Amino acid sequence: MSSREWNKTLESFLNIKKMADEIGAKTILIFFPQRGNMYYEKATGNKLPIDNYEALESRCLRSFADKEGIFYIDTSEIIINYVNSLDTEAKLNFYPYLEMDGHLSAAGNKLIADELYSYIKKLRKISPKN
Numbered sequence: 001m002s003s004r005e006w007n008k009t010l011e012s013f014l015n016i017k018k019m020a021d022e023i024g025a026k027t028i029l030i031f032f033p034q035r036g037n038m039y040y041e042k043a044t045g046n047k048l049p050i051d052n053y054e055a056l057e058s059r060c061l062r063s064f065a066d067k068e069g070i071f072y073i074d075t076s077e078i079i080i081n082y083v084n085s086l087d088t089e090a091k092l093n094f095y096p097y098l099e100m101d102g103h104l105s106a107a108g109n110k111l112i113a114d115e116l117y118s119y120i121k122k123l124r125k126i127s128p129k130n
């Protein structure tokens with residue numbers, strides 16, 4: 001990926017990291033996948049193809065984050081596992097995305113918050129002085 005827009009995005013992430021570094025904070029980049037890919041398995045009964053665009057985007061972001069010393073969380077697996085665990089009769093408010101516009105629902109926000117909390121706890125155990 002090397003479009004002008006992509007490079008501008010990466011530049012913005014580097015600016016955020018620089019500001020965080022200046023105040024002694026860590027930077028965590030969180031990848032929020034689109035709703036369609038997260039519901040694919042549940043809707044079709046098939047695994048999401050590994051060569052889908054979002055997987056490529058996530059790999060590129062992870063590579064960038066690793067190179068720049070930025071922590072990275074891809075929430076795709078967490079969301080897919082949660083969606084697949086839902087009963088077929090589950091009401092829409094249990095799904096991680098809002099019905100109308102694809103933003104995270106309360107359930108989705110909780111999934112992400114719980115993952116972020118676990119990630120930070122793990123980081124603190126690895127480097128308790130930071």
